[in-house]
Amino acid sequence: MLTVVLLSALGLAGCARENAAGGGGPWGRTFLSQSTSRPLVPGTRIELRFSDGKVGFQAGCNYISGAARIDGGRLVVSEVASTAMGCDPQRAEQDTWLATFLEAGPELRLDGANLVLEGGGTTVSFVEGSVAEPDAQLVGPEWTVDTLVDGQTSGSVPAGVRAHLTFTIDGKVTGSGGCNSLTGTYTVDTETITFTAVASTRKACAEAGLVEDKVLHVLRGTAQFRIEAGRLTLTAADGTGLGLTAGRATPSPS
Template structure:
């Protein structure tokens, strides 16, 4: 009887295992995250794409907000980054064939009241990234799919652009990367930079004045060495912000200007600091 009972238990366990295996392989089920078995450098995802539509919360197809420039860039480093109209974001992604996984997303925390619907668009796109399970590229159109193959976002390939010159405007700090975390700039004290046509940079971290040299070559950017005054920041948060911004400027390798936004990235392609044009 004991042996029979043991055999029955083993048979039941085997049946459960077969049932679970069948569930795992059921159509539409996707319980794994794809590994990057195909080098990212070979993926048609690479490049910058502009959002054209997305799957709305009520099941409708929603066109991208008019007047916004929602751009996302899939980088060779396995990062996807950009802005869907307001805040800068970044996330890791993995790709294997036509399978794609994105997330989690980190972003700055600015409020953008105009144009209407911009914040709703951003929130919805951030909700759709984690449920992305696949993609197709047909010509200059990228379509992201959920695990059942439903279309959840569409993009058009963004045309190649030439960066406008850095020199002239005053740029106000909007956000920076604190290690792996994207943070919004403090409302006060205000940090600003001015790039002069003669190759000089000047401004303030919010606590101290900075000045030095910079050089550009296409999208390449080098900054420094910088001279910094030695006033103490009374606010510990301002001290931390100053430290991260100075480190980001010192490690600058490339820059990109989109509308009124200036992004500076390091040699690994990670965006480290963001400014907005104020004058």
């Protein structure tokens, strides 16, 4: 059963941990759908993100997550919850179908970078994200914020609010927190980005202001960062974080 909540728990490990930890397989990997016997909404694809005892998945609208384990060659998913971003009826129905398909315990076959899920007459073939879509570079793309993280919970950016960041090769970061323009500087270490002198304009904001507060909070000081395929994750020391998607590239200054 798919439970829809505005903030969805991401720490659902439970007893699944013993089946995931140290077992290799899909854990710690991201897979992107390449084909499916059930047609998807045009312009969408399925993304599966496996972590220790958990799986997160998207199919063009909400981010859905649940506890996960592999039992007898089948993927067993439970305690499923979803963000509550508004979707058109076709994508909303696709979210429901995907959650139901995964909760039904499809057979899982993994061969190198290729993963197949099959059950109930439906077959979905995936390839590992790093193969299908090499990691984007930090510098160049316009990174759009689509997910707000607060510790163990995650939620979508409200419809109509657009926050984005662009990093340049000369150490500058520019963009918008969702309402006001922002600018600052940054330096990169192996797994962290340190932001300095970040400032923004001071236009009054309503709903966008709540998003902007989180964006600016993450851009104060040092944040952990990770790029996986076209996704950037920024996480502040207190667990506040941002999920961003790479868009069009911005020309670097000459």
